[in-house]
Amino acid sequence: MKIKASELQCPFCQPGIRRFIYYKNNGYLAVVNIAPVLPGHSLVIPEHHKTTITSLDAKELQLFMQTAQKATFILMKAFGTDAFDWSVQEKPEAGQSIEHLHMHIVPRLKNDLEKPGDWYPLVHKNDIEIIDSMNRPKLGFDELRKIVDKLKEVAGNMML
Numbered sequence: 001m002k003i004k005a006s007e008l009q010c011p012f013c014q015p016g017i018r019r020f021i022y023y024k025n026n027g028y029l030a031v032v033n034i035a036p037v038l039p040g041h042s043l044v045i046p047e048h049h050k051t052t053i054t055s056l057d058a059k060e061l062q063l064f065m066q067t068a069q070k071a072t073f074i075l076m077k078a079f080g081t082d083a084f085d086w087s088v089q090e091k092p093e094a095g096q097s098i099e100h101l102h103m104h105i106v107p108r109l110k111n112d113l114e115k116p117g118d119w120y121p122l123v124h125k126n127d128i129e130i131i132d133s134m135n136r137p138k139l140g141f142d143e144l145r146k147i148v149d150k151l152k153e154v155a156g157n158m159m160l
């Protein structure tokens with residue numbers, strides 16, 4: 001298989017991303033964000049390089065959204081909440097800095113931010129933080145490992 005330059009440089013196509021996976025669904029992954037804006041901040045991505053949600057066919061779109069919903073169930077259970085935000089930035093004009101389709105999922109708790117809507121500007125600049133954090137995650141590998149293990153354990157106890 002020919003690997004394109006864009007995939008070589010893509011943070012979500014690097015093998016290191018695999019250690020942050022806590023849920024897999026037929027080529028779609030839920031991973032812990034290495035530079036979270038709030039605890040539990042996750043990303044749902046296709047395992048293989050795809051740039052946009054509009055490039056997915058009907059089956060792929062179904063798997064992507066289903067993976068996002070299941071990851072959300074896991075986060076709701078793990079963080080004891082039914083509140084969350086979802087966000088997809090499509091194209092640089094909309095704030096997409098990593099050209100690999102990704103949905104941000106942020107579980108929310110009462111009073112976790114001064115104003116509930118403050119999450120959006122944080123997520124908007126988060127792609128850059130992910131790129132900056134690829135070699136040295138903001139949280140550190142030990143802390144990330146703990147979160148991934150906890151989410152895997154929660155997922156394992158659920159009928160997903």
Ligand SMILES: [Zn+2]
Nearest residue numbers: 010013049100
């Ligand atoms: Zn990629």
